[in-house]
Amino acid sequence: MADEVIHQSMRLKIMSSLNVLGRSDWLEFARLKSILDTTDGNLGAHLETLAKAGYIAIEKRFEGKRPQTRVRATPAGRKAFTEHVAYLRSILDNS
Amino acid sequence: MLCDTEFSAGQQMTVDREEATALLKDVEGMESRVRQFLIYAHISDFFFLWAVIFASGFTANYFLREWSGQLWWGLEGLGLIATATIAFFHHRRAEEPRRSIPWRAAASMVAVVGFGTLWISLTHMGWREQVTFWPTFLSFLVFLVGLWLGRTLVLAAAAIFAISLTGYFVAGPYLHLWMAAAMGGSLFAAGLWLRR
Numbered sequence: 001m002a003d004e005v006i007h008q009s010m011r012l013k014i015m016s017s018l019n020v021l022g023r024s025d026w027l028e029f030a031r032l033k034s035i036l037d038t039t040d041g042n043l044g045a046h047l048e049t050l051a052k053a054g055y056i057a058i059e060k061r062f063e064g065k066r067p068q069t070r071v072r073a074t075p076a077g078r079k080a081f082t083e084h085v086a087y088l089r090s091i092l093d094n095s
Numbered sequence: 096m097l098c099d100t101e102f103s104a105g106q107q108m109t110v111d112r113e114e115a116t117a118l119l120k121d122v123e124g125m126e127s128r129v130r131q132f133l134i135y136a137h138i139s140d141f142f143f144l145w146a147v148i149f150a151s152g153f154t155a156n157y158f159l160r161e162w163s164g165q166l167w168w169g170l171e172g173l174g175l176i177a178t179a180t181i182a183f184f185h186h187r188r189a190e191e192p193r194r195s196i197p198w199r200a201a202a203s204m205v206a207v208v209g210f211g212t213l214w215i216s217l218t219h220m221g222w223r224e225q226v227t228f229w230p231t232f233l234s235f236l237v238f239l240v241g242l243w244l245g246r247t248l249v250l251a252a253a254a255i256f257a258i259s260l261t262g263y264f265v266a267g268p269y270l271h272l273w274m275a276a277a278m279g280g281s282l283f284a285a286g287l288w289l290r291r
Contacts, residue, residue, distance in 0.1 A: 002110060007110070009118065009121065012121060013122075013125045016121070016125035016126050017125050017128070017129045019126075020125075020126050020129040020133070021129070021133075027129075031132070035125070035128050035129060035132065036125075085119070085122060088110070088115040088118055088119050089115075089119065091112055091115040092112060092116065092119070
């Protein structure tokens, strides 16, 4: 079954990126922005949507004196991503 | 083929074969990019470690030439232990840790150092050739690895190779110091570049 939250192209890319990391590993906002080649505003909006769905966790902290935002996929997010990718594959398999 | 799915608001979400293909391609592309980033981040840790070892080793070697053999055996031993330790921590954090990875990393380093040492002994290289051999040999190996892992590594290795070889021809009696700056500096810069 398709997941309407993850299905959006940028959010699917975000979840693809976070799903590769270890379960307890975080990815910095700046690094994710660079990997996705997008803007702060666009990425921030999509992260907010994913966080509201419970698919990612966002943490704001200080690395020394420098503020840092980092994100990671939650178990629910990993499950939803895996199921959505399986759904997309099933479309190809069934056609 | 079209698949209809219920939106929570009651709308229909339709995904056709072309869209599914494009989205799956996006997924694969992103996974590949992040994996490469993770590999580069891991490799950069080894670059930082060996930058310190080479910079301190060549600098010490310039001032303590009579202790050259002992110095490098000690530093290489330290480097091997540190390499295995870093590999161990990397593999422990991995999603699906494979017990053999730290040992493979250490065994690879032993094989590389052993191979180089063997040929330095068999060919009776002079000190200038010995000093130049290791940076060029190691950067050549990194170059080969880079051909499989990514362009950044290839370019970094090519730069280190070129800087080291240049030193052989132009640095004269200051070759050790040249290598300390070239290997230490370029490995450190390459490590930062891999993490950019």
